[in-house]
Amino acid sequence: MARRVLIADGIATNRIAFKAALAAARYEVTAVASAAEAVAELALGRDDLAIVDGGLADLDASGLTRLLAARPHATPPCLVAVDDDSTDIRASWIERGAAGVLLRPVDRPWLLTHLRALLRAREAYAELSRQVATAARMGFAESPATFERAPVMAVVANDRAAAGRVRRGLDTRLGARLEALTPDQILGGSESTGRRDLVVLADEGEDSLWLLSELRSHPGLKRAAILVENAADDGPRGTRALDLGANALLRRDAGPRERAAIIRRALAQKLELDRLVHQLDANLRMAARDHLTGLYNRRYAMQHLADLAGRTRADGRGYGVIIADVDHFKRVNDRLGHAAGDAILAEVAARLQSNLRGHDMVARIGGEEFLIALPDTTPAQALIAAERLREAISSRPIYAAGEAQRITVSLGIACSSDASPDMALQIADAALYSAKAAGRDCTRLGEAPRPLHPAAAPAAIAAASLRG
Structure with a gap:
C-alpha cells in the first residue's frame, strides 16, 4: 500500500505541484485548501504525513496547530512550507510542533528526502507500539511505570570552535548541558559509558557523515537522536545525512532559539521511544523472555x-x-x-x-x-x-x-x-x-x-x- 500524504495549501497551483511530485514517487496524495479540511482529514487516521502551507488563513482557528503540538508521534509528522526563511520563523514552527520547515519553492529531491526520514522514524515508533500491543494480547501487559531520567547529550567535533558555535546560548534554553566531545572520545565509550540520548555532529565535510554511520552501529548510540549540522546551500550533503539515518538537520545559520527547538523535538521523540522500550521490557521480562539470553522466547x-x-x-x-x-x-x-x-x-x-x-x-x-x-x-x-x-x-x-x-x-x-x-x-x-x-x-x-x-x-x- 502506498504511503499517504496530506497536502493543505490554499493555492491550487501549489497543491497541483506537490501532488504531481509525490504521485511520481508513488505516494497517495489527498489535497485540501484549508486547515479546517486538514483537521477533518487527519481525524480519519489515514495519513502518514502532512505538508501544510504556513500561510493558511484559518490555521490557528482550525485547531491544526494544537494537533501539531500534541505528544510526539500522536499525530502524523508535518512539514510546513514557508516564504520567509528567517531563523525565528523556522523556530516558531518547530516550537508549534512542525517536524520541519521547507522554503518555497520546494526542491522535489529535498522534499522526498525529508519524507523518507520522517517515515522511517514513524515506522520505528509504530513497530514498537505494535510489539507492546502484542504483549497485551498475550496477557502480559502491566501498568507502565514512570520513566523519567535526565537526558545525556553531546556535541561532537574535532574543532572546538564548531562545538562552541552549536552550544552557544543553549544551556539555559534546554535546561541541560551538551558535553563537547571529539569523534575518538564518543566512539571509545562502551555501551554503558558511551550511551547518549542525543548527539549533534558539528564538523563540516564528509567526516561527520562517516561518523554518523559509525554511531548508528555503536551499541550505546544506535538509538540516540543524531542531528547533523549542515549549511543551508549544501542540499546534497543534507540529503546524504538524512538517508544515512540522521534524525534531523541543524542549519549552520540557525540561531539559539531554532537550535534549541530542534534539539527539544528530537530529544522528546527519542525519549518517547525509550518509554515504549522500557514498557515493553517491563511487560515481557518474565513471561516472554528467554532466561539465558534475555531475548524474546x-x-x-x-x-x-x-x-x-x-x-x-x-x-x-x-x-x-x-x-x-x-x-x-x-x-x-x-x-x-x-x-x-x-x-x-x-x-x-x-x-x-x-x-x-x-x-x-x-x-x-x-x-x-x-x-x-x-x-x-x-x-x-x-x-x-x-x-x-x-x-x-x-x-x-x-x-x-x-x-x-x-x-x-x-x-x-x-x-x-x-x-x-x-x-x-x-x-x-x-x-x-x-x-x-x-x-x-x-x-x-x-x-x-x-x-x-x-x-x-x-x-x-x-x-x-x-x-x-
Missing part, C-alpha cells in the same frame, strides 16, 4: 511473526525472516561443558541484538537457534542484515572456559510480502539447511517452494528439518 516470537505477516499482507510491504543456527554447537558443549556453551549462547545473542535496527525482533527459538524478524524489508536488505549478523559473530572470538573460541553461524532467509508465517519459516529453514550444506558460516536466501505432489511432501519436510 519462541512463544512471543511466533505471535509477533503472525502479527507482522498479517500487517504485511494488508499494506503490501515485504518482511524478512532469518533463522540463525550456531555451527557445530554440540561439539562445543561436549568439549567445553554446558556452562561454557551457555556463555557462548549469551554472547551470540548479545551480538545479534546489537547489530539490528531498534524495531527488528530477535528471539531464541531453540537450543542454539535464533529467529530474526525484519519489518518493511526487501530481499536485498535482508541479505545485508544477515551478512552483518554473520560477521558480527565470526569476526571476533568469544571467550569461554578460559580460552578464545571461534564461533560461526549459518543463516537462512525468507523475504516476502504475502507468505504466511509457517511458509516463511519453511523457506528460511530450507535456506538454513542449504547454508549448512554449503560448508556453514554463510548465508542463503530461500525461495518459495514449487507445489509438490502429495506423495513427495513428507520427504521434503523431513529434509528441510535436518540440522548439521
